[in-house]
Amino acid sequence: MKHRVLALAGGVGGAKLAAGLAHLLEDKLAVLVNTGDDFEHLGLHVSPDLDTVVYTLAGLANPATGWGLAGESWAFMEQVEKLGGETWFRLGDRDLATHAIRTDRLRRGERLSAVTAQFCQKLGIAATVLPMTDDRVRTVVHSGVDDMPFQDYFVRRKCAPEVTGLSFEGADEATIVAGLDAVLGAGVEGGIEAVIVCPSNPWLSIAPILALPGLRERIAATGAPVIAVSPIVGGKAIKGPAAKIMRELGTKPSALGVARHYAGFLDGFVIDRLDASQADDIAALGMTVRVAQTVMSTPSDRVALARECLAFAAALTAAKTGSDQVPR
Amino acid sequence: MKHRVLALAGGVGGAKLAAGLAHLLEDKLAVLVNTGDDFEHLGLHVSPDLDTVVYTLAGLANPATGWGLAGESWAFMEQVEKLGGETWFRLGDRDLATHAIRTDRLRRGERLSAVTAQFCQKLGIAATVLPMTDDRVRTVVHSGVDDMPFQDYFVRRKCAPEVTGLSFEGADEATIVAGLDAVLGAGVEGGIEAVIVCPSNPWLSIAPILALPGLRERIAATGAPVIAVSPIVGGKAIKGPAAKIMRELGTKPSALGVARHYAGFLDGFVIDRLDASQADDIAALGMTVRVAQTVMSTPSDRVALARECLAFAAALTAAKTGSDQVPR
Numbered sequence: 001m002k003h004r005v006l007a008l009a010g011g012v013g014g015a016k017l018a019a020g021l022a023h024l025l026e027d028k029l030a031v032l033v034n035t036g037d038d039f040e041h042l043g044l045h046v047s048p049d050l051d052t053v054v055y056t057l058a059g060l061a062n063p064a065t066g067w068g069l070a071g072e073s074w075a076f077m078e079q080v081e082k083l084g085g086e087t088w089f090r091l092g093d094r095d096l097a098t099h100a101i102r103t104d105r106l107r108r109g110e111r112l113s114a115v116t117a118q119f120c121q122k123l124g125i126a127a128t129v130l131p132m133t134d135d136r137v138r139t140v141v142h143s144g145v146d147d148m149p150f151q152d153y154f155v156r157r158k159c160a161p162e163v164t165g166l167s168f169e170g171a172d173e174a175t176i177v178a179g180l181d182a183v184l185g186a187g188v189e190g191g192i193e194a195v196i197v198c199p200s201n202p203w204l205s206i207a208p209i210l211a212l213p214g215l216r217e218r219i220a221a222t223g224a225p226v227i228a229v230s231p232i233v234g235g236k237a238i239k240g241p242a243a244k245i246m247r248e249l250g251t252k253p254s255a256l257g258v259a260r261h262y263a264g265f266l267d268g269f270v271i272d273r274l275d276a277s278q279a280d281d282i283a284a285l286g287m288t289v290r291v292a293q294t295v296m297s298t299p300s301d302r303v304a305l306a307r308e309c310l311a312f313a314a315a316l317t318a319a320k321t322g323s324d325q326v327p328r
Numbered sequence: 329m330k331h332r333v334l335a336l337a338g339g340v341g342g343a344k345l346a347a348g349l350a351h352l353l354e355d356k357l358a359v360l361v362n363t364g365d366d367f368e369h370l371g372l373h374v375s376p377d378l379d380t381v382v383y384t385l386a387g388l389a390n391p392a393t394g395w396g397l398a399g400e401s402w403a404f405m406e407q408v409e410k411l412g413g414e415t416w417f418r419l420g421d422r423d424l425a426t427h428a429i430r431t432d433r434l435r436r437g438e439r440l441s442a443v444t445a446q447f448c449q450k451l452g453i454a455a456t457v458l459p460m461t462d463d464r465v466r467t468v469v470h471s472g473v474d475d476m477p478f479q480d481y482f483v484r485r486k487c488a489p490e491v492t493g494l495s496f497e498g499a500d501e502a503t504i505v506a507g508l509d510a511v512l513g514a515g516v517e518g519g520i521e522a523v524i525v526c527p528s529n530p531w532l533s534i535a536p537i538l539a540l541p542g543l544r545e546r547i548a549a550t551g552a553p554v555i556a557v558s559p560i561v562g563g564k565a566i567k568g569p570a571a572k573i574m575r576e577l578g579t580k581p582s583a584l585g586v587a588r589h590y591a592g593f594l595d596g597f598v599i600d601r602l603d604a605s606q607a608d609d610i611a612a613l614g615m616t617v618r619v620a621q622t623v624m625s626t627p628s629d630r631v632a633l634a635r636e637c638l639a640f641a642a643a644l645t646a647a648k649t650g651s652d653q654v655p656r
Contacts, residue, residue, distance in 0.1 A: 104371030
């Protein structure tokens, strides 16, 4: 088997840990990325999470915004404004190349996964980046008042509406991206060693991935430990509306709340030192807890957290083999 | 009737005279523009002639190239190249806004003429700019060896192939743009005063317009004098492959050759001073000849040639009214 680790990722936080893992694992890493926030804008197929992961792994991401490309220019947007086009979603001049080429190739019948693989090859990314599916899945945000496409909620309305629920249109009929077979090598001796759920928003970024029929089962069948890193630290989200959504959905924003959300899926959960007092309550949910420094402010933070995750997964595997004597 | 003059135009040379006419006529000018060179590139609907006319009328055209926008930047193209996309047709960052908005609106079912009108309004263009049709017409260049879409010939292969013929796919079934009715006001007292064929390539830019079923008849029915400005001066094209194509099609490149091509359609023909010796032979084709300074190097050249054309048309009308006593 080529790949040692599968990471599940959405946007900025997820991309950072994926970059840390890629630094350690290079082509032994595969990242399965949310496409529920994909949308069409100005006729272009935009894949925000996928692009954030690709740009971050390529070392091209804008460190200030977390999305888009570093050193981006905005001549296109200025002209769109002059021509009376929509400007609420900003597309940089360089970023546009990704969207235009992708849109063109998709219209010619290429699969999103194939287009993404070409981009990764061109940008020198050794890791395998897989959109979760080549089918169309669209995250819809429900509020008490109306239902919104995800980017309407996230960008146009700046996460202001109260979220009463989420749905993933098309997920029930979507097929998991074909490339995952080669990554998981289900049941094969020496197969994948760990599945790592990155600190992306569990409701907006990870839930669409886990909504794909058969994905949880495919992951479980590998026998590899499944661990997640809490995106909530000290009761707050590092970035984005995760804490706000937890409150709106009736859960106190905390690492424990995230652990409850993931209960049954995870073998291990990484929480920040700030949240160490929640370790016993989380362990009571049936998962092993590891306390670590999880906030990634610098590139070396990403690598340190990635190393922590790999060590944690190895420890879980060792404990399982030692206690259960179940051959993997 | 609002409009006094209809101009037929293709690319750079045509756009320059159209700008001169617009300077004099403001909202009394309508320009009917070739769309046979429209094509899809990177999934975008590109309308090169239409954009050249719009940008030139808006005072935004790049004076060095004749196409595209002045002060353009190229970040998009640089990134397209990095991502392995096609780079033979160059789209500037600002220019892209036109293509992206147009493509999006066309896909939503808007007509090209409506999108163009919106652009003109946003860019402060008083003249009416009409794509020749809202239907799909595509110029195909035939060589002895193969048939090429126009932009393949014009940009990718830099007009190198020998042209053995041209065809305008879809022209036979295309409907003249609806907005032309309001411009022509056929047969109405005080209707259009002149139809001016700008010095665009007769085979590549004007022929597709005249290939639309009924267009020649519609123009003739107005009773207005039809005049053209020769794009060939001193046996050479000011810009582009007109002279080369004339040779390849078996005609010596000259103002006379262009006049022969237009014979039966024109009442008057404007030739450059350099070509004054051809005046008698051209007049023998049944059209009135006017000798003028036709090369437009400066903005005031454009206005001077426009003024010359308007005076010529007025003289033709006066002569016709005086001699025939036919009420218009």
